[in-house]
Amino acid sequence: MSTPRNRASDVAYQTLKTRIIRGEFTFGQPLNLVDLQNRLGVGRTPMREALQRLVEDGLVNMIPNRGTFVNQVSLTELKLLMEARMELEGACARMVALSPEPKILVQLEQLVDNPGAFIPPDDHRDPAYALDEIFHPLFYAATGNPFIQTALLRLFYSATLSASVLRIPRFSCQAIQDDFHQILCAVRARDPDAAAEIMRRHIGTFRHRIAEQFLGPGTTRSLEGGESPG
Known part of the structure; x- marks a missing residue:
């Protein structure tokens, strides 16, 4: 009680x-x-x-x-954090596609179809931030595994804190909606490989955005593990 x-x-x-x-x-x-x-x-x-x-x-x-x-997150820690998110959230998406929690899956679909209905009225930021912050924790819950949920939430909160403090620009709300819609379509189709790949790509695009924020366009040296052309 x-x-x-x-x-x-x-x-x-x-x-x-x-x-x-x-x-x-x-x-x-x-x-x-x-x-x-x-x-x-x-x-x-x-x-x-x-x-x-x-x-x-x-x-x-x-x-x-x-x-x-x-808490303070260094650039090196942020690199490792994003690597962990790519791998673990890909595995999470695979698990959800194999055996999703039906009620949570419906909530996720409603969120992606109409984000405005879920965003608190006092949140005046770009809706892309709010959508991302609601979707990921709810998606972790769809695994039905509280240990996975707790581990991923810790990574997610640290990444979100870093993105906010460092003013890392997000992609448009529509682009994020499209990613989430594709992930949920793969889950509905019970396609774990596709769900995992789309989730990893979603995290990877944000990881690339972080690299450009610190190193400028044309190189992703520090966060991508070796210099490469943009």
Whole structure:
């Protein structure tokens, strides 16, 4: 049974997570616990519980005798993170195509067909950001495996935080919708190879965009593992 303290902790967690992955804090920014408690109207214990969950998500770092900070992702770590996402989300798509959760699959299709119905009214960013942030966690849940879901969420949150803080431009909402539609078509067709390949391509295009953001057009040296022409 949910208690008032648990509910307060949940609200604090969801609010802070949303603000962090939307890039409202910078890498390494200290988080003042008293200030956050006052702003969110929660007590010390619920706030600490919320921050501990954010640590588990890879979004926050709590350093003894120093404080609590928004996690920082280096370019090298971002390279490894995107490599992990390509491989693991491809495997995730394969699993979903082999045995999807029917109710979640319907939700995913409704989301892709009409993203505006799912995007919170207070989210005024480019809808491509919101669509991506809703689709991927829901897709992980379609595996029916909470361990896979937890592992992928940690990677996803770190990547989303990096993209927001570094102001990495997304592709258009329509382009992302097209990718997701193709993935779901492959899932409906029970084609695990196609689902995995499309998902890997989707992650790969974003990985390429990150490389261009840091190195400029014409080379993907640092993130692609060797210099290559654009």
